[in-house]
Amino acid sequence: MEKLPSFVVSGGVKLPIGYRFCPTDEELVIHYLKRKAFSHPLPASVIPDFDVFAAHPSRLPGVGDSKEKRYFFSHRREHIHKRPAASGYWKSIGNDKQIIASENNRVVGMRKTLVFCEAKRSREARTRWVMHELRLLPSETPSYPSHQVAAADWAVYRIFQKRKLKRRGSNGQLSNMRKVQGLEEEIKPSFIDFTAECGSDTGPPPPSSPCSSESSEIASNKLD
Numbered sequence: 050m051e052k053l054p055s056f057v058v059s060g061g062v063k064l065p066i067g068y069r070f071c072p073t074d075e076e077l078v079i080h081y082l083k084r085k086a087f088s089h090p091l092p093a094s095v096i097p098d099f100d101v102f103a104a105h106p107s108r109l110p111g112v113g114d115s116k117e118k119r120y121f122f123s124h125r126r127e128h129i130h131k132r133p134a135a136s137g138y139w140k141s142i143g144n145d146k147q148i149i150a151s152e153n154n155r156v157v158g159m160r161k162t163l164v165f166c167e168a169k170r171s172r173e174a175r176t177r178w179v180m181h182e183l184r185l186l187p188s189e190t191p192s193y194p195s196h197q198v199a200a201a202d203w204a205v206y207r208i209f210q211k212r213k214l215k216r217r218g219s220n221g222q223l224s225n226m227r228k229v230q231g232l233e234e235e236i237k238p239s240f241i242d243f244t245a246e247c248g249s250d251t252g253p254p255p256p257s258s259p260c261s262s263e264s265s266e267i268a269s270n271k272l273d
Contacts, residue, residue, distance in 0.1 A: 078158035
């Protein structure tokens with residue numbers, strides 16, 4: 050059997066130029082995590098083994114200042130709300146999400162979302178680092194001997210940084226409102242007001258104008 054090429058370099062992942070590793074939750078659980086738990090060959094060697102709780106997220110292998118999402122196999126820590134990690138801790142947020150297989154609509158795993166918080170004396174300092182912990186359900190894990198690590202303790206982790214939100218100031222919003230108002234003024238229809246008084250320079254009065262009827266009556270009296 051031909052050995053698959055490994056893209057794991059120095060604990061990180063280095064793919065060929067133009068390639069991106071963007072698996073869905075379902076693909077990660079069924080094709081990678083489940084195979085890892087059963088000790089079966091993986092589709093590709095792109096997910097390294099590393100304890101994600103042993104270092105600051107910026108110091109994980111292959112992460113650094115990269116904007117790409119990174120993936121790691123790691124043993125799960127105790128199921129607590131805050132999990133210590135280097136100079137801070139990972140804090141779980143929200144509810145766990147079910148991972149459903151598209152073939153049979155069966156729940157095959159769960160995804161937990163955590164955010165990294167730096168340790169501060171007076172307050173909790175959340176960062177933009179986010180972690181997805183994907184795990185198998187007990188029904189999907191094999192029974193291992195006691196001297197081996199239970200497959201239920203394996204998880205695959207997706208780690209990334211959230212993008213900064215661009216906020217517009219009040220001056221920017223005011224200028225945009227002025228631009229919209231200017232456009233509205235440009236598209237206003239132009240019209241001529243025919244309701245002006247007699248003798249104005251806007252044009253002849255309409256045929257039913259009372260001024261024209263008075264003039265005709267004076268002219269007829271003179272002729273009489």
